[in-house]
Amino acid sequence: MPVPHSWVESANGPDADFPLHNLPYGVFDAGEGARIGVAIGDQILDLPAATAATGLAPEIVRACGTASLNALMSLGPAHWSALRRWTTEQLRAGAPASQALIPMKDAAMKLPVEIGDYTDFFTSVYHANNVAGFLRPDQSLWPNYKYLPVGYHGRASSVILSGTPVRRPRGQMKPAGAERPSFGPCHMLDYELEAGFFTGPGNLLGDPVPIDAAPGHIFGACLLNDWSARDIQFWESQPLGPFLSKSFSTSISPWVIPMSALEPFRVPAFPRATGDPAPLPHLYSQADQQRGGIDLTVEVYLLTPRMRDAGAAPARLTRGNFRDMYWTVAQMLAHHTSNGCNLRPGDLLGSGTISGATPDSLGCLLELTRAGADAIRLPNGEERCFLEDGDEVILRGYCERGEPGRGDHLRIGFGECRGVVLPPRPQPCAD
Numbered sequence: 001m002p003v004p005h006s007w008v009e010s011a012n013g014p015d016a017d018f019p020l021h022n023l024p025y026g027v028f029d030a031g032e033g034a035r036i037g038v039a040i041g042d043q044i045l046d047l048p049a050a051t052a053a054t055g056l057a058p059e060i061v062r063a064c065g066t067a068s069l070n071a072l073m074s075l076g077p078a079h080w081s082a083l084r085r086w087t088t089e090q091l092r093a094g095a096p097a098s099q100a101l102i103p104m105k106d107a108a109m110k111l112p113v114e115i116g117d118y119t120d121f122f123t124s125v126y127h128a129n130n131v132a133g134f135l136r137p138d139q140s141l142w143p144n145y146k147y148l149p150v151g152y153h154g155r156a157s158s159v160i161l162s163g164t165p166v167r168r169p170r171g172q173m174k175p176a177g178a179e180r181p182s183f184g185p186c187h188m189l190d191y192e193l194e195a196g197f198f199t200g201p202g203n204l205l206g207d208p209v210p211i212d213a214a215p216g217h218i219f220g221a222c223l224l225n226d227w228s229a230r231d232i233q234f235w236e237s238q239p240l241g242p243f244l245s246k247s248f249s250t251s252i253s254p255w256v257i258p259m260s261a262l263e264p265f266r267v268p269a270f271p272r273a274t275g276d277p278a279p280l281p282h283l284y285s286q287a288d289q290q291r292g293g294i295d296l297t298v299e300v301y302l303l304t305p306r307m308r309d310a311g312a313a314p315a316r317l318t319r320g321n322f323r324d325m326y327w328t329v330a331q332m333l334a335h336h337t338s339n340g341c342n343l344r345p346g347d348l349l350g351s352g353t354i355s356g357a358t359p360d361s362l363g364c365l366l367e368l369t370r371a372g373a374d375a376i377r378l379p380n381g382e383e384r385c386f387l388e389d390g391d392e393v394i395l396r397g398y399c400e401r402g403e404p405g406r407g408d409h410l411r412i413g414f415g416e417c418r419g420v421v422l423p424p425r426p427q428p429c430a431d
């Protein structure tokens, strides 16, 4: 039997998402308003209650007493490490049991961060190649792609917590063959499997963050579903990129995984193919090349209304890995600030759709169904080209190394990011 790590028994199973070496942060409400907590097994450590009378620095205690993670994010790596060391000591096997534990089932999770700005990147070269094939069949990948991490400014106000339903948007679209565009409910609703990264301390306007300093500005990670209305996107995106096809909703998972919990799962940056250009000097760092990748397995599951009614388990559509991303998180942040743009604590950076080289690792329906040309078949015989009303999309993610049951086994989970599609609102009357 593996040695238990924590006195919280549910944290010690081989498949536990939230063992002692994860300790993600979230915001919960168990009837006393929004409070910061740390997930351990199936419990939440109530951080303001636990840290109230301790030797922790007063600014840490103050940050733990707020209703969002922004203040904690702004403190920086030395304070993050101090809090993580302290929390680990409280929860490790042999420490006295704390009274500040709340069962997850008795708490409602809240959006963990006040997100000032949200930027979405496009860093899977497999995804980019596939999308280029649909949009530019006569041309290859965009010429800038291997020189900079392409991104666009998303909408922070419509970032929602896992479990919040997503309303099918209306929009303007021009189907192939139609003479004129029309306005109506989206017919090509899609998800995008992504990882999100929250920034820590910001940078002053005009002061770029050098790539070697970038890790000190990244607090943690979550799962992110960049819901996408493809028919609206295809019509509106020329020439300035996505707008209303993306801004109706973006879902994130409730627990923010500290970057230090991901440290054991760091891998080299994506190996560039022979003939690909080296990153320009401001996007190149030896340390980042050696350790900038993350061995993070990510999955998409679909639960249709028929499957739900039959009590069936969600069907897995995809299993990919974040190590396949062409650009690292540090490169995204260095690029973002390279013109002097200031990031602030709690800004959200989306990675872009995580797609790999194989057909079972494609991170959205656009790719899986080749823009709706080839429907996917679910285990119960249903078919999907795009999402239908009542469908629930579930993202899961985990890092794992070693063999379960052996001393070298290490696993942490990201939990889930879920969202069910609601039908469009009735069209408002003109008169």
Ligand code: CA
Binding pocket: 120, 121, 192, 194, 226, 350, 352, 353
């Ligand atoms: Ca995206």
